[in-house]
Amino acid sequence: MGERLLIALGGNAMTAPDGSAAPEHQRAAVEEAMRHVRTLLDAGHRVTLTHGNGPQVGNLLLKNQLAAAVVPPVPLDWCGAQTQATIGTLIMNALGPRVATVVTRTLVDPADPGFAEPVKPIGRYFTEEEARRFEKLGQTWRSFGRGWRRVVASPEPLEILDAGAVTTLMDAGFTVVAAGGGGVPVVRQPGGVLTGVEAVIDKDLAAALLARAVRAKVLIIATDVPHAMIGYGGPDPRPIGRISLPELRVLHAAGHFAGGSMGPKVEAALRFVAAGGERAVITSLPEIAAALDGDVGTQVEKGQ
Helix, strand or coil: CCCCCEEEEEHHHCCCCCCCCCCHHHHHHHHHHHHHHHHHHHHCCEEEEEEECHHHHHHHHHHHHCCCCCCCCCCCCHHHHHHHHHHHHHHHHCCCCEEEEECEEECCCCCCCCHHHHCEEEEEEEEEHHHHHHHCCCCEEEEECCCCCEEECCCCCCEEHHHHHEEEEEEECCCEECCCCCEEEECCCCCCEEECCEECCCCCHHHHHHHHCCCEEEEEEEECCCCCCCCCCCCCCCCCCCCHHHHHHHHCCCCCCCCCCHHHHHHHHHHHHHEEEEEEEEHHHHHHHHHHHHCCCCCEECCC
16 A cells, blocks of 8 residues: 655646646646646555645735725635635546545634734735725735735644544545645634634645644655755755755755745755654655655655
8 A cells, every 4th residue: 555645736836837827727737737646646645735826816816906896805715715626626627536625724823923014925016006005905015126015924824624524535545635725724713713814824834734634654845846955046056865854954944945935845844754754855746756756856854
């Protein structure tokens, strides 16, 4: 019998190479991505998939903004839930039978410091005049040189609330799509009631949390490069192959991985292995089968 895996797909796997999120381009991109996932399923592995949703949420926000004078904008947690279902449907269609999508909620702390100072940019650039108009709807906007973008909180994920359903489906032999975009962020109110919040969860950190909850042995973080790199963008970049948890922690602490790109992936790999995961792998999507065999990719193991 194969291993229990969690594969975290980057947003590039859901759009065309030029970033287009037109429906036909999303469908083609997902079908191509699932061709690589299928190789692991055919080898007998049990798989849960997570995915990015940045371009899709950006499109929904733009629709919100353009139609704000006609229909009330829907909150950001609704946008996340909608994209989970849409992308999940595309994945199910591409993979065939015995695939299920779980619209997944991620618990966050309402006192998380991220809510006091939102910094995560989402959606497209707008003019200052347009941004000021949206600020009247209670949104936070900031100037980024090229224009103004909405910023929201990105709180720490505490618990994947629907991990039990994912585990049950996985145990029954289903391939499961879950925690897309990091999950729908929710907080627990007094009395236990759950409510959505205007935030986005880092999808890689949520993937590490879900991987532990569903007892995955290996976390595979699929991105657009075959390895994490030391000195990326500099004169002497070096790929990282097999590396121990303590060694990678030192590199991460030294600032080798950019916060907006490879940093969260490395942090997710560290968290998963530190919490008892057998191995975490960072590699490109076409290499996931070879990376699972240990032949390519950044291979993070506990070490000494």
